[in-house]
Amino acid sequence: MMRYRLDIRSAEHALVSIDDFHLAPQKITVLFGESGIGKTLISQAVFGLLDAHELEISINDQSYESYVRSQTVRRMQADGFFVFQEPSTHLNPLMTLDEQLNEGRLAKIGAQEEILQALWRQPFETHIRPLLKVYPKPFRPSGGEKQRILLAMAFKKWALPAKGKDRLFIFDEPTGSLDNYYRNIFLQELLKRYEQQPFTVLLITHDYSMISEFEQKHARFLPHIDFKELRRLDGAKTQLFDFKPGNYTDWLKRQRPIQSAAEASDTVPVLQVAPTFKIFGKTFYFSKHPKGNRAEPLLVHRQELVYLKAPSGMGKTTLAKILAGLQKPESVRFELSGLSFDETTEQKVWRKYVWGKKLAMVFQHADEALNLQANVRDVFKGLPGVNFKDAGELLQAIQEMFDQPLSPFFLNQKVAYLSGGQKQRLNLLRALLLHPDLIILDEPLNGLDFESIRKVLEIIRRKMAAGSGVLLISHNEEIFDRLVGRENWYYLRAEG
Amino acid sequence: MKFLLKQIQRHDAQLKALWQNGRRRAAQVLSAAERQTERWAHFPARVYFLAWAGGLFLLWLWDFFFLNAPERHLLEIAFVHSLLIAGLVVVLSFVWAWLTAYLIEFFSDRQKDVAAGLLHFALNLIRSLPQIVGVLLGYVWITYRIQTGHIRSGLGIMLWMSVFLSLFIFPEVVALLRERIAYFRQSDFFNAMRVSGISDARIINYDILWKNSRRHILNKMIAVFSSAIFLQCSVDFIVSVGLSTRVSAVNLPTTLGSLLANIDSKQDILAIGYSLTHPGYLPNLFFLHLQGISVALVIVFTLFSLYKITNALAERFRL
Structure with a gap:
């Protein structure tokens, strides 16, 4: 067992502290945990990638410098690989993808074409070779392509002969930019290699639906997979717990579509968007069938959960921003709680009648949607119709979203110092405390652990019961496909 | 054994x-x-601040031993007055700037184009006038009011001096505040707060300017402080040298600029040039020409130190 006792601090505060972080050798450890809890930091520390000058790090009670210089870490780095969460930070913008795939010892592996073809499932000459000549830039190649290049590097490294007996491969959110199809291909390729020669894998993810994929398609590997969850105990103190995959899959099986209390046909929709709208010179339309071409109006009634689906980058968030009056389209027509809007409607109408009253929206990235310099108490100040008698009442409202009991000091904590999951919960709560007719939720489960997902879904249910309609945008199809009745699925499509 | x-x-x-x-x-x-x-x-601004305070203290100590008491007293008064005026300029500049920046945002948001246009016009008008000319015009008004007996106390004069100095400095601060607001307007947090029904006033004043721009503002305050000292010294010097024989250093409070324009100080400064051609005279500068040299040193050393402090802060906070 590889065991680590870790303590990482910045100049200002403790970042993460864990007494026993362990990885079973030659097994696959799937590590869950809310965003920002320290999964990346811990794994980078273990792999010897952190900068000891910027952080105070102690690992197994020795200084980080001596740990990094040790033979074990040198061998770990020489034989293993670390796939970074954000592919752009891993790739060198001054080298083509091909040069990076063949840097150093990686050049010795001749099976590059097969590896790439397996990850792309497309012909090499026409689809992959042109891509390899590209220098990575922020928006080109796409996030998914960059991520697959990194995975190809990891698999090339795996094909190299190892010096030590065991090898550690760390994949930090390796499927964050991949859709389910490519995610499943990656898992298949990983397990194929694992089957040939078992090695130690740390797979960090928020994607609980991976469990279903393992159970349904790779059940024979389950004895070789440890599901773990990192949880915060107090402050920066965290602990590694076993995560029973059954907890998730059983819960998922129990989920049924959330039923509206009112019959949709009897009530006037709270939101009615005309079947087509135009932005960036493109016409978009809504369809109720995955492959249908018939444009239909998008309807959301009170106490109804409507799920808007589309591939990544299609324009779901843009539509949400149009409805919220934050972006001007070339043409659009919709009615929201009896008010009519089109592309000429001025923003002052939203300010006066809509924001916080008829509509609330949860933005996709909590990090960007919250004022990081404010404290927790400030997040809830100035919300229309939301008045807390005292700090205790506010704390109680926040507590509903959190697993552990919160101390009153939590209200004074700077948002910037909270974990990603904590931020996401505040982001959600800010909108859910309001009493609007329509709530738009853009990726509401981003960065949340399983417990928080359950809590958030419960609060959304309560909010709907109280009379709000919900328009949902999410990639988390496994969960929402079960929670939203098929009659409430809409597909966003672009013409042409 | x-x-x-x-x-x-x-x-x-x-x-x-x-x-x-x-x-x-x-x-x-x-x-x-x-x-x-x-x-x-890690925080060199502190070092520069201490160096500034320490340098001034050493100078004062030297003057305490080698400069005669009436001149030293004059120097102390000039220093305090100049600092007081610069401090007032900082406060007033920020009041004008904050109000102007917020009003421009308010009018622009509500599409009150005439009101926003008028504010922009007024700002541009002030910007179009060289600061020193603008402040001199202000001094003309002050001297007129002194002559007519409307302003009598030294504190009143200093307050009016600060008002005119700040009037020609605050557009710089408006630019900073508007830049900060514009930057955060593009962020999701601005939109997310608006969609939650939080008022623009709260988002702009509290979340953007107070919570996210304090470091920038602090740095600007120090820059404004040094601008105020520089402008004040320049204008006081000009006024004292000879714009008027009736209203001059006699009526205006003594400041570092007016003290520098004093005939004794000017002779002290000229002595520096003399000592360059007659090096044997150099030691006399430290004992016989202390008034002028001390005033010049206080001004130059203060401006230099403030410049280093703002630079260090900008680097430290990555502004």
């Missing part, structure tokens, strides 16, 4: 322990000192 050997061994062990303890203690002291040095090195 055995006993002696044992004694030697014991002493040897004691000495070793002492040596090791000493080394450990020395290492602890050294690492504490290192940490402290690092902390200071």
Whole structure:
């Protein structure tokens, strides 16, 4: 067992502290945990990638410098690989993808074409070779392509002969930019290699639906997979717990579509968007069938959960921003709680009648949607119709979203110092405390652990019961496909 | 013999322990000192501030021993007045700037184009006038009011001096505040708060300017402080040199600029040039020409130190 006792601090505060972080050798450890809890930091520390000058790090009670210089870490780095969460930070913008795939010892592996073809499932000459000549830039190649290049590097490294007996491969959110199809291909390729020669894998993810994929398609590997969850105990103190995959899959099986209390046909929709709208010179339309071409109006009634689906980058968030009056389209027509809007409607109408009253929206990235310099108490100040008698009442409202009991000091904590999951919960709560007719939720489960997902879904249910309609945008199809009745699925499509 | 050997061994062990303890203690002291040095090195603005305060204190000490009491007293008064005026300029500039920036945002948001246009016009009008000319015009008004007996107290004069100085400095601060607001307007947090029904006033004043721009504002305040000292010294010097014979240093409060324009100070400054061609005269500068040289040194050293402080802060906070 590889065991680590870790303590990482910045100049200002403790970042993460864990007494026993362990990885079973030659097994696959799937590590869950809310965003920002320290999964990346811990794994980078273990792999010897952190900068000891910027952080105070102690690992197994020795200084980080001596740990990094040790033979074990040198061998770990020489034989293993670390796939970074954000592919752009891993790739060198001054080298083509091909040069990076063949840097150093990686050049010795001749099976590059097969590896790439397996990850792309497309012909090499026409689809992959042109891509390899590209220098990575922020928006080109796409996030998914960059991520697959990194995975190809990891698999090339795996094909190299190892010096030590065991090898550690760390994949930090390796499927964050991949859709389910490519995610499943990656898992298949990983397990194929694992089957040939078992090695130690740390797979960090928020994607609980991976469990279903393992159970349904790779059940024979389950004895070789440890599901773990990192949880915060107090402050920066965290602990590694076993995560029973059954907890998730059983819960998922129990989920049924959330039923509206009112019959949709009897009530006037709270939101009615005309079947087509135009932005960036493109016409978009809504369809109720995955492959249908018939444009239909998008309807959301009170106490109804409507799920808007589309591939990544299609324009779901843009539509949400149009409805919220934050972006001007070339043409659009919709009615929201009896008010009519089109592309000429001025923003002052939203300010006066809509924001916080008829509509609330949860933005996709909590990090960007919250004022990081404010404290927790400030997040809830100035919300229309939301008045807390005292700090205790506010704390109680926040507590509903959190697993552990919160101390009153939590209200004074700077948002910037909270974990990603904590931020996401505040982001959600800010909108859910309001009493609007329509709530738009853009990726509401981003960065949340399983417990928080359950809590958030419960609060959304309560909010709907109280009379709000919900328009949902999410990639988390496994969960929402079960929670939203098929009659409430809409597909966003672009013409042409 | 055995006993002696044992004694030697014991002493040897004691000495070793002492040596090791000493080394450990020395290492602890050294690492504490290192940490402290690092902390200071990490924040050089503090070092520059202390250097400024320390430099001025040393100068005062020198003057205490070698400059006659009436002139030293005059120097102290000039220094306090100049600092007071610069401080007032900082406060007033920020009041004007905050109000103007917020009103421009308010009018633009509500599409009150005429009101927003008028504010922009007024700002541009002030910007189009060279600061020094603008402040001189202000002084003309002040001298007129002094002559007519409307402004009598020294404090009143200093307040009006600050008003005019701040009037020609605050557009710089408006630019900073508007830049900060524009930057955050593009962020999701601005939109997310608006969609939650939080008022623009709260988002702009509290979340953007107070919570997210304090460091920028602090840095600008220091820059405004040094601008105020520089402008004040320049204008006071010009006024004192000869714009008017009736209203001059006699009526206006003594400041570093007016003291520099004093005939004694001018002779002291000229002595610097003289000592360049007659090096033997150099030591006299430190004993016989202290008034002018002290005033010049206070002005130059203050401006230099403030410049270093703002630069260090900008680097430290990555502004």
